[in-house]
Amino acid sequence: DVKVTQSSRYLVKRTGEKVFLECVQDMDHENMFWYRQDPGLGLRLIYFSYDVKMKEKGDIPEGYSVSREKKERFSLILESASTNQTSMYLCASSPIEQGGGTDTQYFGPGTRLTVL
Amino acid sequence: GNSVTQMEGPVTLSEEAFLTINCTYTATGYPSLFWYVQYPGEGLQLLLKATKADDKGSNKGFEATYRKETTSFHLEKGSVQVSDSAVYFCALMDTGTASKLTFGTGTRLQVTL
Numbered sequence: 001d002v003k004v005t006q007s008s009r010y011l012v013k014r015t016g017e018k019v020f021l022e023c024v025q026d027m028d029h030e031n032m033f034w035y036r037q038d039p040g041l042g043l044r045l046i047y048f049s050y051d052v053k054m055k056e057k058g059d060i061p062e063g064y065s066v067s068r069e070k071k072e073r074f075s076l077i078l079e080s081a082s083t084n085q086t087s088m089y090l091c092a093s094s095p096i097e098q099g100g101g102t103d104t105q106y107f108g109p110g111t112r113l114t115v116l
Numbered sequence: 117g118n119s120v121t122q123m124e125g126p127v128t129l130s131e132e133a134f135l136t137i138n139c140t141y142t143a144t145g146y147p148s149l150f151w152y153v154q155y156p157g158e159g160l161q162l163l164l165k166a167t168k169a170d171d172k173g174s175n176k177g178f179e180a181t182y183r184k185e186t187t188s189f190h191l192e193k194g195s196v197q198v199s200d201s202a203v204y205f206c207a208l209m210d211t212g213t214a215s216k217l218t219f220g221t222g223t224r225l226q227v228t229l
Binding site for chain 1: 152209213216220221
């Protein structure tokens, strides 16, 4: 079974703190993604990565950065946390399938971050 | 741009009732369509998918047919169970978007005895 793990299920931080959210996948997938999930808004893509040291902005990258130094690990960084970044953060990974456009994404359990 | 519209929830049904959750989409290319499910306290899991027009995806008694003429991918199940209570997300992956998913807002389903 594909497994995507996230470092914490629940996290509470103070405004202005630097926050690291870690994601690890064990299936040698090329693609990795970070989303945030908010009620009434569904999932919104923050950043994604197709390969080591490669990253691309998603739909809502402001206030976030990412790091992918190893293929299996994709980190989301909040440089200076703010209360409007209180949310559920979901990591996902997917292989590159032949034919494109059909890749199944596999999700981690999520990290519920509260910024006070 | 791409977008996915789902019916507002929550949807509350009695066990063994018929389920329909509507999903329509807008895409610039020829998308693949997905339904993901999120059980309480968990991440999302792929429920089913369809990659081209008229394809039917199915899994665990759920079905959805890719209707290009109506740009829809409605989720159906003939007889729901309490264990189907979850949030259901419709999503699309457009050609040329390099594996990026666009999600709907999700529909919460509550099944009661």
